[in-house]
Amino acid sequence: MSSEISNITSEPPNTDAVTVGSLNINDTELTLGLPGESRKLVAKRRFSVITDLKLGGNHRSDSIITKNSPSKEQLVGWPPVRSYRKNMTKSDCKYVKVAVDGAPYLRKVGLELYSGYQQLMCAFEDLFSCLAIKNVSNEMKLMDPVNGTEYVPTYEDKDGDWMLVGDVPWKMFVESCKRIRLMKNSEAINGSGMHNSQIFETTF
Amino acid sequence: MDPTPSSLPEDFLKRTFSLLTSDTDHNSVSLVCKHWYTAERLTRRHVSIRNCYSVSPEILTARFPAIRSVTLKGKPRFSDFNLVPDDWGADVQPWLNAFATAYPCLEEVRLKRMVVSDESLEFLALNFDEFKCLSLLSCEGFSTLGLEAIATYCKNLTELDIQENGIDDLGGDWLSYFPENLTSLEVLNFSTLTSEVSFDALESLVSRCKSLRVLKVNRKVNLEQLKRLLVLAPQLTELGMGSFMEELVSSSVNGLEEAFSKCGNLVTLSGFWDATLLHLPAVYPVCGNLTFLNLSYANIGPDELEQILARSKRLVRLWVVDTVGDKGLEAVGSHCPLLEELRVFPVDPFDQKLGVTDSGLVAVSKGCPKLHYILYFCQRMTNAAVITVAENCPNFTHFRLCIMNPREPDYLTNEPMDEAFGAIVKTCTKLQRLSVSGLLTDLAFEYIGKYAKNLETLSVAFAGSSNLGMEYVMRGCPKLKRVEIRDCPFGDSALLSGLTQYESMRSLWMSDCNVTMDGCKKLAEEMSRLNVEVIKDEGDDDQVASKVYVYQTVAGPRKDAPPFVVTL
Numbered sequence: 200m201s202s203e204i205s206n207i208t209s210e211p212p213n214t215d216a217v218t219v220g221s222l223n224i225n226d227t228e229l230t231l232g233l234p235g236e237s238r239k240l241v242a243k244r245r246f247s248v249i250t251d252l253k254l255g256g257n258h259r260s261d262s263i264i265t266k267n268s269p270s271k272e273q274l275v276g277w278p279p280v281r282s283y284r285k286n287m288t289k290s291d292c293k294y295v296k297v298a299v300d301g302a303p304y305l306r307k308v309g310l311e312l313y314s315g316y317q318q319l320m321c322a323f324e325d326l327f328s329c330l331a332i333k334n335v336s337n338e339m340k341l342m343d344p345v346n347g348t349e350y351v352p353t354y355e356d357k358d359g360d361w362m363l364v365g366d367v368p369w370k371m372f373v374e375s376c377k378r379i380r381l382m383k384n385s386e387a388i389n390g391s392g393m394h395n396s397q398i399f400e401t402t403f
Numbered sequence: 404m405d406p407t408p409s410s411l412p413e414d415f416l417k418r419t420f421s422l423l424t425s426d427t428d429h430n431s432v433s434l435v436c437k438h439w440y441t442a443e444r445l446t447r448r449h450v451s452i453r454n455c456y457s458v459s460p461e462i463l464t465a466r467f468p469a470i471r472s473v474t475l476k477g478k479p480r481f482s483d484f485n486l487v488p489d490d491w492g493a494d495v496q497p498w499l500n501a502f503a504t505a506y507p508c509l510e511e512v513r514l515k516r517m518v519v520s521d522e523s524l525e526f527l528a529l530n531f532d533e534f535k536c537l538s539l540l541s542c543e544g545f546s547t548l549g550l551e552a553i554a555t556y557c558k559n560l561t562e563l564d565i566q567e568n569g570i571d572d573l574g575g576d577w578l579s580y581f582p583e584n585l586t587s588l589e590v591l592n593f594s595t596l597t598s599e600v601s602f603d604a605l606e607s608l609v610s611r612c613k614s615l616r617v618l619k620v621n622r623k624v625n626l627e628q629l630k631r632l633l634v635l636a637p638q639l640t641e642l643g644m645g646s647f648m649e650e651l652v653s654s655s656v657n658g659l660e661e662a663f664s665k666c667g668n669l670v671t672l673s674g675f676w677d678a679t680l681l682h683l684p685a686v687y688p689v690c691g692n693l694t695f696l697n698l699s700y701a702n703i704g705p706d707e708l709e710q711i712l713a714r715s716k717r718l719v720r721l722w723v724v725d726t727v728g729d730k731g732l733e734a735v736g737s738h739c740p741l742l743e744e745l746r747v748f749p750v751d752p753f754d755q756k757l758g759v760t761d762s763g764l765v766a767v768s769k770g771c772p773k774l775h776y777i778l779y780f781c782q783r784m785t786n787a788a789v790i791t792v793a794e795n796c797p798n799f800t801h802f803r804l805c806i807m808n809p810r811e812p813d814y815l816t817n818e819p820m821d822e823a824f825g826a827i828v829k830t831c832t833k834l835q836r837l838s839v840s841g842l843l844t845d846l847a848f849e850y851i852g853k854y855a856k857n858l859e860t861l862s863v864a865f866a867g868s869s870n871l872g873m874e875y876v877m878r879g880c881p882k883l884k885r886v887e888i889r890d891c892p893f894g895d896s897a898l899l900s901g902l903t904q905y906e907s908m909r910s911l912w913m914s915d916c917n918v919t920m921d922g923c924k925k926l927a928e929e930m931s932r933l934n935v936e937v938i939k940d941e942g943d944d945d946q947v948a949s950k951v952y953v954y955q956t957v958a959g960p961r962k963d964a965p966p967f968v969v970t971l
Contacts (some may be wrong), residue, residue, distance in 0.1 A: 278805055278807045279805065282485065283541075285752065
């Protein structure tokens with residue numbers, strides 16, 4: 200297990216105890232940290248909650264996000280921030296987080312660095328060194344050769360829906376992709392993995 | 404007979420004047436008498452033209468035959484915020500044409516808000532053999548092709564500084580055009596170019612330019628590459644880093660940290676794109692020496708900021724993004740007793756997230772008594788806070804407060820922000836530059852006119868109740884040089900109240916106020932050495948003067964004015 204940790208934002212811990220059967224969900228909470236460090240509890244990611252994660256920044260849990268009044272945006276040149284600066288504070292390359300079912304850490308890919316799905320699959324191979332591309336007709340899948348588990352790349356689009364990677368033209372995908380999840384094939388087939396809260400298997 | 408100024412020998416005068424470094428001194432000296440004027444004009448090496456239409460290339464080259472260095476500024480500052488239409492002017496080519504004949508030994512050209520084409524850059528590169536220094540700030544009209552020409556032909560280049568321009572970035576090969584035998588580079592800043600440059604070419608350039616002291620790379624240079632550059636150039640005094648966004652391998656951070664530990668001369672650090680707490684330890688070895696830290700492209704939070712500041716006790720200038728919050732500013736107040744300048748930029752100007760508030764500003768003022776320059780973007784402010792700030796820091800020379808909601812009152816008392824700015828102008832007698840915001844009545848301007856006797860630059864938006872507001876300022880502030888006003892209820896009588904001032908001012912900008920064409924015509928009639936220009940917007944009715952730009956000039960009306968600019 201590598202000791203790399205990429206940008207992790209912590210959401211406020213879920214204080215309501217939830218039990219499933221005899222298991223307190225909190226006991227199976229994913230904890231993150233380098234081996235040996237004290238763990239921080241991370242709330243389960245709910246697919247129904249869309250938080251726009253600011254790339255490279257700290258998530259301000261005490262901030263109040265409200266809709267802007269439309270009239271403010273219509274004022275030309277106000278507030279007086281140079282357009283250069285406005286453009287530069289956004290991420291230059293569209294980076295999205297990639298989660299793999301069963302892995303306790305996330306990675307990031309810069310979608311604009313690639314020119315197509317094939318390159319993206321190769322990037323997944325590089326990032327998750329235990330996976331290899333499995334070419335089955337036109338489907339894009341990755342496989343863990345050790346245990347034969349198949350992973351299907353899925354992504355969350357602008358509307359909040361989870362889609363299979365590869366259906367739309369590449370540029371459209373880059374435009375609409377908000378984050379990627381390499382889903383274990385059994386869940387993808389059942390469809391069950393896409394709408395429930397996730398319980399990651401810890402491998403520590 | 405006692406020697407008088409006019410009896411001193413010309414050679415003596417020329418030698419003496421050539422030792423003067425400041426433009427102001429040169430200007431003063433030239434006014435003493437005709438003899439001094441003549442001696443001075445022959446020795447002036449550097450000229451700074453803050454409004455390119457205030458003088459013509461012909462007049463300039465006729466008066467000063469020996470110029471080696473020119474600074475030229477073009478468009479009004481509000482063009483940075485899209486208030487000036489495209490094709491307004493400020494083309495550098497007519498100047499270069501004149502310089503090619505008059506100043507073949509020209510060494511330095513620094514341009515701000517000028518239009519510069521690739522052809523102009525090529526012309527510059529080919530016509531001036533001694534050319535050393537090119538600085539382009541907030542310019543537009545060129546692409547990386549123009550940079551290729553500079554790299555190819557300027558054999559003595561010491562400085563290439565490209566900042567915040569509207570540039571067509573066609574790709575990064577331009578850097579490869581520097582010839583192998585070019586070793587003179589001292590300053591290289593391409594931090595604001597968006598495309599990747601050839602790293603091999605960059606590495607080779609850094610390696611062979613042993614006098615390189617300023618290197619600011621762009622976002623496409625990664626940590627590993629940065630490390631290699633640092634190893635080659637530990638002598639750097641200013642560094643702009645590339646992107647931190649990549650997988651973190653602890654060994655690469657360590658390698659970078661080690662490279663930084665050899666850079667004993669670094670005093671300025673910028674870049675930091677996508678930096679997170681995990682990367683920052685790499686720069687800790689140099690924090691202790693830093694005097695200028697530019698974190699304005701790093702969306703970091705208060706904890707990251709504190710980690711750096713705790714190690715950067717010598718900071719004099721700090722630029723941050725409002726993601727650091729009030730908590731981050733408290734850290735500034737605690738760790739930076741030597742701080743003189745603070746700029747806080749908004750991460751997202753349209754987002755209603757709180758960012759920084761009045762309490763952050765007060766915290767900084769408490770801990771940083773030497774503070775004299777502030778630029779502060781916030782969503783809300785109180786009079787009480789600014790009054791406290793003025794008490795804590797009476798030495799402000801530049802106070803630029805931008806409350807981002809137009810006409811926003813004191814959020815606690817719901818009153819106008821008049822008393823806030825009143826306190827600033829009353830207490831800070833050295834104030835040179837002021838930007839006001841929030842809900843303001845004419846009272847604020849009465850204070851400004853009454854107390855801000857050293858004020859040179861004033862920026863006003865969405866403020867004031869009547870003509871009186873502007874009249875107070877124009878009548879009360881004797882040292883005004885540049886006034887820019889937008890969306891205020893100031894009309895013709897306010898415009899005309901500045902009659903006696905405009906000739907000693909650099910410029911006045913008024914947009915979306917209540918000025919009419921008649922008012923502008925009247926101004927133009929009264930003052931012959933002013934250009935009174937109206938920029939007509941489509942759909943403006945005939946009487947409305949929605950954008951007015953008034954400036955002193957010895958060059959007469961513009962000859963290159965586009966059809967939508969009407970000189971009265």
